[in-house]
Amino acid sequence: MKSLEGKTAFVTGAASGIGLGIATSLAQAGVKVMLCDIQKDALDKAVADLRATNADVAGVLADVSLKDNLQHAADETIARFGKVHILVNNAGVGGGGDYGTWTEGGWNWVIGVNLMSVIWGIEIFGPLIEKHGEGGQIVSTASIAGMVALTNPAYDVTKFGVVALSEDLRPKLAPRGIGVSVLCPGVIRTNIVDSGRNIPARFAGQVPTAPTEGPGTEVLKAVTAAIASGIDPLYVGELVREAIEGDWPHIFTDLQFEPHIDARFATIKQGFDRIRERTPRH
Numbered sequence: 001m002k003s004l005e006g007k008t009a010f011v012t013g014a015a016s017g018i019g020l021g022i023a024t025s026l027a028q029a030g031v032k033v034m035l036c037d038i039q040k041d042a043l044d045k046a047v048a049d050l051r052a053t054n055a056d057v058a059g060v061l062a063d064v065s066l067k068d069n070l071q072h073a074a075d076e077t078i079a080r081f082g083k084v085h086i087l088v089n090n091a092g093v094g095g096g097g098d099y100g101t102w103t104e105g106g107w108n109w110v111i112g113v114n115l116m117s118v119i120w121g122i123e124i125f126g127p128l129i130e131k132h133g134e135g136g137q138i139v140s141t142a143s144i145a146g147m148v149a150l151t152n153p154a155y156d157v158t159k160f161g162v163v164a165l166s167e168d169l170r171p172k173l174a175p176r177g178i179g180v181s182v183l184c185p186g187v188i189r190t191n192i193v194d195s196g197r198n199i200p201a202r203f204a205g206q207v208p209t210a211p212t213e214g215p216g217t218e219v220l221k222a223v224t225a226a227i228a229s230g231i232d233p234l235y236v237g238e239l240v241r242e243a244i245e246g247d248w249p250h251i252f253t254d255l256q257f258e259p260h261i262d263a264r265f266a267t268i269k270q271g272f273d274r275i276r277e278r279t280p281r282h
Ligand SMILES: NC(=O)c1ccc[n+]([C@@H]2O[C@H](COP(=O)([O-])OP(=O)(O)OC[C@H]3O[C@@H](n4cnc5c(N)ncnc54)[C@H](O)[C@@H]3O)[C@@H](O)[C@H]2O)c1
Pocket: 012, 013, 014, 015, 016, 017, 018, 019, 036, 037, 038, 039, 042, 062, 063, 064, 065, 090, 091, 092, 093, 094, 113, 141, 142, 143, 144, 184, 185, 186, 187, 188, 189, 190, 191, 192, 193, 194, 195, 198, 200, 227, 230
C-alpha cells in the first residue's frame, strides 16, 4: 500500500506494547485506527492519548480468541469507519507452561490468543478488505520464536503457526489485492512478561503460574530484565508502517537472533546432506 493517508486499520492488542506502537505510528501517518483489546482501562487510556494528538481513532473491547467477539469488533469497525484496509493481528500472550508443568488450559489459552485469533481475524477481515477493491494489508505478529524455537512450547508452536499461515496466504491473497506480512520481533520493551493479567475468566486457575523456585526463576528474571531494556515498541510501529507501504513478507526488528536462525538452517541442511550421502543417486 503506497499511500496510507485516510485508510483504516484494525489493530488487536492495541492497548499496550507493540500493538500500541503500531496504532500510534499508523495514526501519525494519517490512518484511522480501531484499537481492539481485552483490557478496558488500558484501551480507554490508549484511545484518549491518541485522540489528544488529533488522531481519528476509536476503541473496541474484545477477547480475540473468541470468534464472535472478533466479528462484533469488525462490525463496530465498519459502523465507525465504513471500510477497513489494514488488519494487524497483534494480540498475544506468553506462558502456558513448559514440559512437566503445562496444562490443557494453558495450551488452549495461548493457542486461542496467539494463533486462533489470527485465523479468525483473517477469515473475518479478509472479505471486508476485498470488498472495497482499494487493496489492503494483513500484518500478523509472530515472533523471532516463530523462526527458531527458543522460548516455551505453546509460545513457539503458535508463533511458528503464525509464520506458516502468513507464508501460505501471501501468494493466495496477492491476486486479491491484499499483501500479507509477518512481524517477527526480537526483544521489545512491553508488558508481555505480565501476560497473566489478561487470562480470560474461562481459563481462571487452569494456566500454570510463573515459577517461584528452581532454574525457571533465573530464566524468568533474565527474560524480564531483557524485555525491560528491549527495543522501543514505537520503533517497531514505524517499521510496520514502512513494511505496509513496501509489502514486506517478513518484518524483523533487529539482528540479535540471526545466528540462531542460521544455526537452525545449518542443522536442517545437515539432515538433507545425511540423506544425500546415504542415497547417492540424489
Ligand atoms: N515483547 C516482545 O519482546 C515480543 C517479542 C516477539 C513477539 N511479541 C509479540 O508481540 C505481540 C504483542 O505483545 P507485547 O509484547 O506488546 O505485549 P503486551 O502485553 O504489552 O501487549 C499485548 C496486548 O494484547 C492484549 N491481549 C491479551 N490477550 C488478549 C485477548 N484475549 N484479546 C484481546 N487482546 C488481548 C493485552 O491486553 C495487551 O494490551 C504478541 O503477539 C507477542 O507475542 C512480543
